[in-house]
Amino acid sequence: MSDEIKDEKPKKPKVPRQPMPEQDAHKRARNFEEVTTGYTEEQALLEASRCIQCKKPLCTTGCPVGIDIKSFIGLISEKNYLGALGKIKESSLLPAVCGRVCPQEMQCENVCIVGKKNEPVAIGRLERFVADYQGKHGGGDLPKCAPSTGKKVAVVGAGPSGLTAAFDLTVLGHKVTVFEALHKAGGVLVYGIPEFRLPKAIVEREVKVLEAMGVEIKLNYVIGKIKTIDQLMQEDGYDAVYVCNGAGLPWFMGVPGENLNGVFSANEFLTRSNLMKAFDFPNYETPIKKFKNVAVVGGGNVAMDAVRTALRLGAENAYIVYRRSKDELPARAEEIEHAGHEGVKFQLLTAPVRVIGNDEGWVSGMECLQMELGEPDDSGRRRPVAKKGSEFVMELDAVIVSIGTSSNPLLFQTTPGLGQTKKGYIEVESEESCRTTKKGVFAGGDIVTGAATVILAMGAGRNAAKNIDKYLKDGEWWSKENA
Amino acid sequence: MEDITLKEIIDYAKINEDNARQFYLNAAEHAKRDNVKTFLLALAKQEQTHIDRLNELDKIVDKGGRIPKPHGIVKPLGYAEHLGNVTIDADADYQQVLKFAMAREKEALESYQKYAKLVDDKKAKDLFLLLAGEESEHLRGFENQYDDFMKEIENW
Ligand SMILES: Cc1cc2nc3c(=O)[nH]c(=O)nc-3n(C[C@H](O)[C@H](O)[C@H](O)COP(=O)(O)OP(=O)(O)OC[C@H]3O[C@@H](n4cnc5c(N)ncnc54)[C@H](O)[C@@H]3O)c2cc1C
Numbered sequence: 001m002s003d004e005i006k007d008e009k010p011k012k013p014k015v016p017r018q019p020m021p022e023q024d025a026h027k028r029a030r031n032f033e034e035v036t037t038g039y040t041e042e043q044a045l046l047e048a049s050r051c052i053q054c055k056k057p058l059c060t061t062g063c064p065v066g067i068d069i070k071s072f073i074g075l076i077s078e079k080n081y082l083g084a085l086g087k088i089k090e091s092s093l094l095p096a097v098c099g100r101v102c103p104q105e106m107q108c109e110n111v112c113i114v115g116k117k118n119e120p121v122a123i124g125r126l127e128r129f130v131a132d133y134q135g136k137h138g139g140g141d142l143p144k145c146a147p148s149t150g151k152k153v154a155v156v157g158a159g160p161s162g163l164t165a166a167f168d169l170t171v172l173g174h175k176v177t178v179f180e181a182l183h184k185a186g187g188v189l190v191y192g193i194p195e196f197r198l199p200k201a202i203v204e205r206e207v208k209v210l211e212a213m214g215v216e217i218k219l220n221y222v223i224g225k226i227k228t229i230d231q232l233m234q235e236d237g238y239d240a241v242y243v244c245n246g247a248g249l250p251w252f253m254g255v256p257g258e259n260l261n262g263v264f265s266a267n268e269f270l271t272r273s274n275l276m277k278a279f280d281f282p283n284y285e286t287p288i289k290k291f292k293n294v295a296v297v298g299g300g301n302v303a304m305d306a307v308r309t310a311l312r313l314g315a316e317n318a319y320i321v322y323r324r325s326k327d328e329l330p331a332r333a334e335e336i337e338h339a340g341h342e343g344v345k346f347q348l349l350t351a352p353v354r355v356i357g358n359d360e361g362w363v364s365g366m367e368c369l370q371m372e373l374g375e376p377d378d379s380g381r382r383r384p385v386a387k388k389g390s391e392f393v394m395e396l397d398a399v400i401v402s403i404g405t406s407s408n409p410l411l412f413q414t415t416p417g418l419g420q421t422k423k424g425y426i427e428v429e430s431e432e433s434c435r436t437t438k439k440g441v442f443a444g445g446d447i448v449t450g451a452a453t454v455i456l457a458m459g460a461g462r463n464a465a466k467n468i469d470k471y472l473k474d475g476e477w478w479s480k481e482n483a
Numbered sequence: 484m485e486d487i488t489l490k491e492i493i494d495y496a497k498i499n500e501d502n503a504r505q506f507y508l509n510a511a512e513h514a515k516r517d518n519v520k521t522f523l524l525a526l527a528k529q530e531q532t533h534i535d536r537l538n539e540l541d542k543i544v545d546k547g548g549r550i551p552k553p554h555g556i557v558k559p560l561g562y563a564e565h566l567g568n569v570t571i572d573a574d575a576d577y578q579q580v581l582k583f584a585m586a587r588e589k590e591a592l593e594s595y596q597k598y599a600k601l602v603d604d605k606k607a608k609d610l611f612l613l614l615a616g617e618e619s620e621h622l623r624g625f626e627n628q629y630d631d632f633m634k635e636i637e638n639w
Contacts, residue, residue, distance in 0.1 A: 251636055254578055256567050300637050330637050353565035383630045386561025404636025424518045
């Protein structure tokens with residue numbers, strides 16, 4: 001046990017952790033409204049009172065961007081909600097988003113000292129409360145920006161990383177243009193995470209703030225197709241470029257039948273539903289076929305989002321098909337629990353080997369193999385082993401593949417000098433500096449780390465802004481040979 | 484099966500390994516993705532180490548020495564079952580190359596096991612089993628890599 005923890009002598013909080021109010025599971029499984037409805041003011045005050053205001057808090061060390069959690073919770077207890085929000089915003093641009101989607105149980109709440117003997121303080125829920133408070137009641141000024149430096153920065157991708165970098169760079173006095181391939185800004189926050197977990201109005205509100213600060217956002221603008229990074233710098237006069245285009249290229253299973261109608265990547269399925277609002281067809285233009293029996297292959301948060309979306313779109317049976325056991329499901333515990341309550345069926349230790357089609361070329365089933373966990377190997381891992389002769393067929397009319405994503409090769413193919421890692425992501429000097437192998441070009445977020453989290457992508461955007469600002473002042477670069 | 488000398492068996496294995504090495508080199512030349520190119524070159528190098536190992540066995544045979552005893556088959560995880568006809572083209576990604584490599588090792592393992600059953604000569608049988616054992620280790624290596632890869636990409 002560390003000294004910090006010994007010092008604190010956690011007292012038993014007088015009140016239990018406040019539960020998050022949520023829609024009834026049966027009802028919500030068929031609508032797209034937000035599952036959790038957020039704390040009331042009374043609940044927020046009760047929950048804030050559970051924080052023991054440690055002398056040496058660990059929660060901040062558990063937060064990837066180091067939010068001063070103790071102080072913001074203290075401000076909530078004083079009913080200074082906008083003050084609390086301001087405190088969070090010193091380190092994080094999107095509290096309404098992070099309060100909803102951050103895996104706090106693995107971060108700040110995991111190290112909360114109250115949590116050593118009792119349930120940890122519900123930090124994420126409190127973060128969401130103050131952000132929603134401002135959303136409802138208004139307040140909070142636009143940030144003050146430094147006088148113009150006359151420097152221009154291009155940001156490629158309007159996901160959480162790009163939005164954060166654009167914000168910080170604008171505050172520092174630089175002129176920022178964000179280039180976004182899709183017709184809406186927000187990245188995964190708008191095209192991936194479904195409305196029932198993250199209402200899109202929240203992201204739109206944050207994007208409007210950026211625009212009000214003077215950030216220009218060019219939509220439907222694919223860098224690498226319309227303009228290359230070199231053209232941005234050489235022809236359009238951008239002094240630096242921040243590449244944060246995410247890792248949105250889906251992996252497929254590579255099994256026969258994967259090109260049948262009715263097989264989707266989770267990204268395509270979620271984009272149709274979220275961004276194109278297919279769930280509200282014909283009010284919106286994009287249709288989506290109603291499927292009766294849907295299998296989502298994969299066990300992460302994206303898979304949970306896809307399977308819960310399939311249920312809401314009317315599936316009678318929605319399955320998670322995952323090759324490992326329940327204990328290894330990579331999705332957040334809360335998402336797995338929500339999915340289970342809503343009626344999702346878990347087909348675990350199951351590996352698809354072939355998608356089967358009917359005469360019209362549509363999915364009619366999927367042949368799978370049963371797996372079992374093998375003996376622990378040298379690394380202690382129990383790998384799934386195929387059971388001989390265990391083939392069976394699931395009757396399905398849609399298969400959604402959600403086994404992971406990687407980087408899109410477009411920018412590498414069109415940007416000479418942009419280094420690539422063995423795993424296919426952009427090579428940087430370090431995640432801290434965000435400097436790529438090409439002078440003036442920085443990179444961060446999922447395109448550097450591989451699929452990670454919103455808060456890490458935002459943290460990268462903040463690092464990038466700091467280092468771009470430095471580069472615009474001193475023009476210094478690094479060389480791989482000297483590194 | 485007709486009598487086959489130990490040298491002939493080793494030559495046959497060397498041709499197999501060299502075919503694989505050439506295949507990976509050729510695929511690397513055409514691969515569009517840098518990271519896949521690097522992986523294919525590493526595989527070609529790995530095949531070269533297998534050829535080196537066979538050359539050592541060859542020398543032992545030349546000197547009339549003793550070929551090591553077969554050390555058994557490493558049980559595969561079964562990921563190479565049902566792979567179908569995997570090929571590598573210029574657009575191939577890391578996963579496709581891994582699947583190809585698993586399919587190739589499985590085929591080699593099974594052919595050595597088959598020959599081991601067909602020959603009567605004890606020494607030839609043992610040599611085939613030794614080679615089968617080594618292929619089973621390679622297969623398991625790729626299966627482990629495949630499982631690690633699946634684990635790694637499935638983050639969210
Ligand atoms: C369905 C889903 C659910 C998730 N749930 C969670 C969660 O609950 N909690 C959590 O913390 N994380 C979650 N994640 C992960 C998280 O969303 C990502 O780690 C984060 O969004 C990465 O941010 P980013 O800014 O690097 O990239 P992105 O959010 O991917 O944004 C990149 C943007 O760049 C654009 N772009 C791509 N190429 C180009 C180009 N050539 N030119 C111009 N623009 C381009 C894309 O259209 C996109 O808008 C989830 C991811 C998915 C897919």
